[in-house]
Amino acid sequence: IREKELKYLGFIFSKEGLKLDEERLKGITDMPTPTSKEEIRRFLGMVNFVSRFIPKMSETSAPLRELLHNDKVFIWEQPQDDSFNKLKSALCSSPVLAYYDPAKQLILQVDSSSTGVGACILQDGRPIAFSSKALTQTQQQYAQIEKECYAILFGAEKFSDYIIGNDNVIVQSDHKPLESIMKKPMMNAPPRLQRMMVQLQRYPGLKVIYTKGKDLVFADTLSRAYD
Secondary structure (H helix, E strand, C coil): CCCCEEEECCEEEECCEEEECHHHHHHHHCCCCCCCHHHHHHHHHHHHHCHHHCCCHHHHHHHHHHCCCCCCCCCCCHHHHHHHHHHHHHHCCCCCCCCCCCCCCEEEEEEECCCEEEEEEEECCEEEEEEEEECCCCHHHCCHHHHHHHHHHHHHHHCHHHHCCCCCEEEEECCHHHHHHCCCCHHHCCHHHHHHHHHHHHCCCEEEEECCHHHCHHHHHHHHCCC
């Protein structure tokens, strides 16, 4: 069967040429508008991580930062909407967005909030792809360690094309017990974790490293700002 287009490692090849696969950017492009000062702080924290790659970052983010003043009532207007959309666009464009290099260290950053999971893959401190999703009602009842393990599974499966066969992928998670559990025999883990760990056997190169939540700027924001 002749395919009209082919998706591979974040790109779409077709008779029209080469273009980005927008699916890998949906975690950002579909991010809902902030509804509180805390959500703005979280979003700006993510953007600030790559601010050196964003031209006129201070100028572009000014309308959002204005809402963070203690004496400022949270009222979302056109200047804030324009600022938010420009910054989202910047996160999904060069030079912020990196192109995958199989020769470089790959980092999978994951996080789970009470209602969603987020994942981002990075190289040299720059994002390659983003993703997020809401947890089902059943998943929301998981213990936190189960949610965090599911976030790893979600990220690995979502970015399988980049990860499978790669024997040196660092997984950043802010749930410290997972770091040690992933090193122990599977039989020592609770049943639900065992099932997820079995699925993760497809990716033997994953190495879970505890990372403070404040440093998971992409995954933390995505897990709380899914569409």
